[in-house]
Amino acid sequence: MKRGALETFFLIAVASGLNACATDSKSDREDQWILRNEADAAGPVAVFLDWRYASVVFRAHCEAESGALVIAYAGDPALPAPASAPMELILDETPWPMETEPLGSGQQGRLTVSPDLAAAVAGAEWISIWADNEMDEPWYTGRSAPLRDVVEYCAAQ
16 A cells, blocks of 8 residues: 555544544443333332443432432442542533442432423433543433433332
């Protein structure tokens, strides 16, 4: 391959890779979500898996007694210390801070499901969750239909 052709090939490869990264950063992610019913939960449970489908990243359920959405985060084993920054539910670009407490090597966030929160979740195009991780950015969880189901269930309690 001549030098000019090699440079062109390299530029196209880099541009394609950047486009794939930009597209993937907020991809739908629905295939990483599972909605299930568990014996110890009052309603539906939403589970978000890592990109390899090998482990649970988040487990969300409604705490019926308090009307709170509870999201348990397994933590990031790549971090030198357990997660400590407060968790946030991010609806499009708007953060909803969560009352956060340690949970093993991870943490658990709690957010009362008010009518405003339920409406914001229903109207959001994208949902992300801030929890400490190696990339130091929110977990892009896509449209998050199972999580929306949990919030809807919680709002009806």
